[in-house]
Structure formats: structure tokens, C-alpha cells
Amino acid sequence: MNGSPNMGNIGRLFADLWRLLRGQDRRGHKVRWLVAQLRPYRGRVGLMFLGLLLATAAGLAPPYLAGRAIDSGILAGDLSALDLIVVAFVAVSVVYALATYLQTYMVGWIGTRVLQDLRERVFTHIQSMSIGFFTRRSPGVLISRMTNDIEALNQLVTTGVVTMFSSTLTLVGVVVILLVLDVKLALITFLTFPLLAIASLIFRVVSAGAYKATRERIAAITAYLQESLSGVRVVRSFGQEPRHLDEMTALNEANREVNMKTVYLNASYFPAVEMLSAIGTAVILLYGGSQAIDGAIQIGVIVAFVGYLNTFFEPIQQLSQLYTTYQQGMAALDKIFDLLETKPDMVDAPGAIDPGELRGEIDLEGVWFSYGEEGESGADTWALEGVDLHVPPGQTLALVGATGAGKSTFAKLVARFYDPQKGTVRVDGHDLRGVQQRALRRQLGIVPQEGFLFSGSVRENVAFGRPEASDEEIEAAISAVGATEFVAALPEGLDTQIGERGIQLSAGQRQLVAFARALLAEPRILILDEATSNVDVRTEKTIERGLERLLHGRTAIVIAHRLSTIRRAGKIVVLEHGQIAEQGTHDELIAANGPYSKLYGAWSESSAA
Numbered sequence: 001m002n003g004s005p006n007m008g009n010i011g012r013l014f015a016d017l018w019r020l021l022r023g024q025d026r027r028g029h030k031v032r033w034l035v036a037q038l039r040p041y042r043g044r045v046g047l048m049f050l051g052l053l054l055a056t057a058a059g060l061a062p063p064y065l066a067g068r069a070i071d072s073g074i075l076a077g078d079l080s081a082l083d084l085i086v087v088a089f090v091a092v093s094v095v096y097a098l099a100t101y102l103q104t105y106m107v108g109w110i111g112t113r114v115l116q117d118l119r120e121r122v123f124t125h126i127q128s129m130s131i132g133f134f135t136r137r138s139p140g141v142l143i144s145r146m147t148n149d150i151e152a153l154n155q156l157v158t159t160g161v162v163t164m165f166s167s168t169l170t171l172v173g174v175v176v177i178l179l180v181l182d183v184k185l186a187l188i189t190f191l192t193f194p195l196l197a198i199a200s201l202i203f204r205v206v207s208a209g210a211y212k213a214t215r216e217r218i219a220a221i222t223a224y225l226q227e228s229l230s231g232v233r234v235v236r237s238f239g240q241e242p243r244h245l246d247e248m249t250a251l252n253e254a255n256r257e258v259n260m261k262t263v264y265l266n267a268s269y270f271p272a273v274e275m276l277s278a279i280g281t282a283v284i285l286l287y288g289g290s291q292a293i294d295g296a297i298q299i300g301v302i303v304a305f306v307g308y309l310n311t312f313f314e315p316i317q318q319l320s321q322l323y324t325t326y327q328q329g330m331a332a333l334d335k336i337f338d339l340l341e342t343k344p345d346m347v348d349a350p351g352a353i354d355p356g357e358l359r360g361e362i363d364l365e366g367v368w369f370s371y372g373e374e375g376e377s378g379a380d381t382w383a384l385e386g387v388d389l390h391v392p393p394g395q396t397l398a399l400v401g402a403t404g405a406g407k408s409t410f411a412k413l414v415a416r417f418y419d420p421q422k423g424t425v426r427v428d429g430h431d432l433r434g435v436q437q438r439a440l441r442r443q444l445g446i447v448p449q450e451g452f453l454f455s456g457s458v459r460e461n462v463a464f465g466r467p468e469a470s471d472e473e474i475e476a477a478i479s480a481v482g483a484t485e486f487v488a489a490l491p492e493g494l495d496t497q498i499g500e501r502g503i504q505l506s507a508g509q510r511q512l513v514a515f516a517r518a519l520l521a522e523p524r525i526l527i528l529d530e531a532t533s534n535v536d537v538r539t540e541k542t543i544e545r546g547l548e549r550l551l552h553g554r555t556a557i558v559i560a561h562r563l564s565t566i567r568r569a570g571k572i573v574v575l576e577h578g579q580i581a582e583q584g585t586h587d588e589l590i591a592a593n594g595p596y597s598k599l600y601g602a603w604s605e606s607s608a609a
């Protein structure tokens with residue numbers, strides 16, 4: 001769907017470009033940035049324009065040469081003049097072919113490079129963003145930036161620019177040549193143009209709504225598909241497929257209806273243009289013919305005129321479609337700029353230090369944290385409120401509390417996925433704000449509720465944090481978490497491909513891999529955020545056994561449902577509404593008979609049942 005081809009678009013295109021050139025468009029700096037992307041390839045851009053100029057010039061020659069062949073050769077009975085003109089004709093064709101090749105090749109070359117550069121740039125930028133950024137933006141939107149929007153920009157700077165120049169040059173060239181050939185006949189021919197403009201105007205009025213409607217319809221279908229595909233399990237489990245099919249059918253039908261409008265429009269546009277072109281030809285034949293009969297004009301000139309009229313409409317049509325490319329490209333430019341101008345919110349401070357090997361001491365001092373955006377920090381919804389806590393190196397800290405109490409938030413602050421609004425988080429006495437993030441995270445192992453596995457082999461997944469690990473080390477880690485048996489049972493053991501193109505692992509098996517991965521990285525601080533809550537009881541028991549090895553000699557923050565792990569923890573902290581309700585060892589807290597002992601009572605009952 002290329003949008004409506006019409007003359008109005010050409011006017012708007014040039015008006016927009018004029019505004020850009022005069023610096024009246026707020027996108028000026030973005031366009032300059034885009035042009036700057038071409039700078040490394042300026043030599044090739046130059047060659048592209050050279051090809052473009054030659055091709056356009058050579059493309060303009062044939063009708064003129066045909067006219068000359070008739071007048072100076074055939075009618076004059078001058079064979080050598082005819083030969084010369086034919087030689088010129090062939091030469092021009094060769095130039096046209098070579099120049100077109102050069103231009104097309106260069107556009108392709110530059111286009112693929114720019115695509116590659118832009119994608120790398122956007123990807124690098126996205127990689128530098130904080131975790132908070134990713135929770136706020138959907139992956140779908142980011143993917144679309146990397147694919148559709150970059151593609152649209154690419155179209156704009158390559159095909160768009162070429163069409164723009166070659167079509168404009170061709171139009172100007174034709175007008176000039178016609179005027180030079182015969183001013184009067186040219187002016188009379190141009191009289192047909194207002195007809196074209198009027199026809200376009202009518203077309204535009206009729207089509208304006210139709211194309212907008214098709215875009216809206218297709219957007220509705222996309223949104224609907226996205227939702228029903230994401231929610232396919234829910235649909236299936238409630239047996240609501242028929243209803244979904246009905247809704248989809250209705251949307252699809254509506255889409256077809258609005259599309260049909262554009263089908264009528266498209267079907268009538270090209271015949272209309274042909275008609276106008278025919279009218280132009282008729283005018284030339286009528287007026288030019290009568291002039292020729294009077295001997296006031298040469299026959300070759302008329303032939304040339306008819307030829308040029310035929311080359312006139314294609315650039316017009318291309319230019320009118322270019323407006324769509326232009327608009328899409330500009331919209332993409334805005335979106336990509338939005339993304340690139342979003343500053344990474346958690347870059348390392350200028351003097352950030354590498355703390356070296358950590359002992360794993362954690363301190364929270366008066367920590368307040370809210371997920372609300374910085375600006376709107378009327379943060380009435382604190383996820384953590386004034387948390388003070390000291391965790392000595394090597395201790396296992398168990399966090400307990402109701403859902404939403406702030407346990408995961410606590411863990412995320414220690415990993416510095418976020419910075420607190422008030423207070424400080426320290427590791428080994430270093431304020432995390434002044435520590436190099438990579439140096440910190442290298443020594444951090446995090447196993448979330450659902451560990452993410454990449455497509456690749458089991459080995460690659462286990463060795464994710466330490467790709468250089470030896471086979472023995474990998475096997476030791478797998479054995480330590482009790483996963484040896486399961487890995488051995490896989491068709492190709494460690495080399496079994498998992499993920500999209502491989503076999504599907506169960507939730508429990510995935511967690512075993514995630515645990516082995518965390519262990520292999522030998523982190524100084526280990527965070528287990530409900531890491532065993534999605535696994536079956538047997539796997540959980542296996543992991544429990546490996547846990548001792550996993551927790552030994554490092555600081556750990558364990559958020560778990562399993563009582564045994566919590567009971568053994570050096571310190572248990574009960575969070576309630578983002579605040580520490582109580583802390584101590586299992587025995588102390590049971591003796592205190594506070595919130596923990598109530599929770600513990602409830603747990604014991606449910607596991608006894």
C-alpha cells in the first residue's frame with residue numbers, strides 16, 4: 001500500500017522540503033544528523049550522484065535524437081547525418097545502461113551500510129539503558145525501532161533521495177527541452193497540466209479518508225492478533241476460540257471493505273492519467289500537426305514532443321508516491337531520535353571505582369525507593385520506606401513477607417538495577433553509585449523466579465557468565481546443583497540445543513540450568529528471588545541439596561517459600577509494606593511471637609496438609 005499517488009502530494013513534498021531547507025522545520029537537526037550518517041561514504045555518494053546525473057541526462061536524449069533522425073536524416077535524405085545520429089543514439093543507450101548500473105549499485109551499497117550502522121548504533125544505545133527503561137518499554141516497540149523504523153529511514157536516504165533527484169531533474173529537463181524545441185507548442189502542451197492538477201485534486205479529496213481508514217483497520221488487526229496470540233493459553237483454556245474467530249472475522253471483513261475503496265481509487269487513477277496523457281498527445285498532434293502542414297514546425301519536433309510527453313508522467317507519479325516515503329521516513333526519524341535522545345539513566349559516575357574482589361558486605365542506610373518516574377516524584381507509593389540493614393560478608397539473608405512487600409525491590413537495589421531516591425546502598429562500604437556497574441555485576445549471581453535461557457546448547461547457557469570456563473568446571477557446577485542426572489539424560493548431554501530451535505525444558509529443568517549458571521560464575525553475592533517457586537517438589541529437593549554448596553562462602557539474599565532454607569538463614573528479615581517489620585534468626589523470631597511466627601505457623605500448616 002503506497003498511499004495515494006497524486007499531484008497534491010508533490011506540492012506538499014516540496015513545501016515540506018522547502019521548510020526544511022529554510023530551517024523552519026523542528027526536524028532540521030535530525031535531518032542533518034541523518035545526512036551525517038552518510039559522511040563516511042561520501043566518495044560513494046558522489047559516485048551515486050554522478051551515475052544519477054548521467055543516467056537522467058542520457059534518459060532524456062532518445063526522443064530528441066529520434067526527432068533529429070527524422071528531420072536531419074530521413075527527411076533531409078542525409079544518410080551520413082542519419083548514421084551519426086544513430087551512433088549517438090547507441091552511445092547514449094550505453095551511457096544510460098552503465099550510469100544506471102553505477103547508480104543502482106551505489107544506492108544498494110550505501111543503503112546496506114547505513115542500515116547496518118544505524119542498527120548497530122540503536123542497539124548499542126539500547127544496551128546501555130537501565131533495567132528500569134526495559135520495564136517501561138515493551139520489547140515489541142524496541143524491535144520495531146530496530147527493524148521497521150530503521151528500514152523506513154534507509155528507504156528515505158537511498159531510494160527516496162534518488163527518486164527525488166532523478167524525477168525532479170527529468171521533469172525540469174523535459175520542460176526545458178520542450179521550450180527550447182518550440183516555445184509555442186511547449187506552452188500549449190503545458191496547458192493540459194492544469195487538467196492533471198484538477199484531476200489530482202478530485203482524486204485527493206476522494207482518497208484522503210480511504211487510506212487513513214485502511215491504516216487504522218490494519219492497526220486494529222495487528223493489535224488484536226498480538227493480544228490473542230499472547231493470550232492464546234487463556235483463550236484455549238476457556239475454550240473461547242469461536243468467539244476469537246468471530247472477532248477476527250469481523251475485523252478482517254471491515255479491513256476488506258475499506259481496502260476495496262482504495263482498490264476502486266487505484267483502478268481509476270492510472271486510466272485517468274493515461275487519458276490525460278492522451279489528451280496531451282492529441283493537443284500536440286492537432287496544433288503541432290497543423291503547424292507542420294503550414295511548414296512552421298518540423299515533423300521531428302512533433303515526434304520528440306510526443307516522446308517527451310510519455311516520459312513526463314512517470315516522474316510525476318514517482319514524486320507523488322515519494323511523499324509517503326518521506327512521511328514514513330520522517331516519522332521513523334522522530335521515533336528513533338526519541339530513543340537515541342533518551343539518555344541512559346544509570347551510567348557509571350566519572351570517578352566510578354572497580355572495587356576488586358568483593359567480600360560481600362551489604363549495607364542499606366535509610367533507603368527509600370519508588371518506581372515512580374523521577375519527575376513525578378510525588379512518590380506516595382514507596383516500594384521501600386526507610387530500610388536500614390547490615391549484612392556481614394558470607395551471611396545468608398532470608399527475606400520474607402507478603403507479595404508486594406518489597407522483597408524483589410530490595411534485591412534489585414542491591415544489584416543496582418535501580419538507585420534509591422533517598423539513602424544509600426553499600427557493598428563492602430562502597431556506595432553503589434560510585435562503583436563500576438560491570439565490576440559489581442560480574443560478582444553478582446541472580447537467579448530469578450524464571451531463569452531466562454538463550455537458544456544454544458546447555459553448555460553455552462551454563463557458561464553464559466564465564467564463557468571461558470572449562471568442561472570440568474561446567475560439569476562441577478552442574479553436579480553441585482544436582483543436575484548431572486538430568487543433563488546426562490538429554491539426547492546430546494551438555495551439547496543439547498535448547499530454546500527456540502532446540503528441545504523444550506521444563507520449568508524445573510530450566511531452573512537447574514539457571515542455578516548452575518549462577519554457581520559457575522562464582523559470584524561473591526548471590527540473589528535467589530523465589531528461584532524455586534516454579535519448580536516441582538522433586539527438583540526443589542535436588543536444588544535444596546545443592547543450595548548448601550551454592551551458599552557456602554558467599555553472601556546471599558534468599559527470597560523463598562521453602563521453610564528449610566529460611567530456617568537455616570543467618571538472618572531473617574520480615575518486610576511489610578516496604579518496611580522492616582522484624583529481623584533476627586529463626587529461633588529469635590519464633591520466640592518473639594511476632595509477624596514471622598504467624599507466617600511460619602501458616603507455612604507449617606500448609607506444608608503439613
Ligand SMILES: Nc1ncnc2c1ncn2[C@@H]1O[C@H](COP(=O)(O)OP(=O)(O)O)[C@@H](O)[C@H]1O
Pocket residue numbers: 135371372383401402403404405406407408409410
Ligand atoms: N517495575 C515496577 N514498576 C512499578 N511498581 C513496581 C514494579 N515492581 C514492583 N512494583 C511495586 O513495588 C512494590 C514492591 O514490589 P516487589 O518488590 O516486587 O514485592 P515482592 O517481591 O515482595 O512481592 C509493589 O507495590 C509493586 O506493585
Ligand SMILES: [Mg+2]
Pocket residue numbers: 407408409529
Ligand atoms: Mg517478588
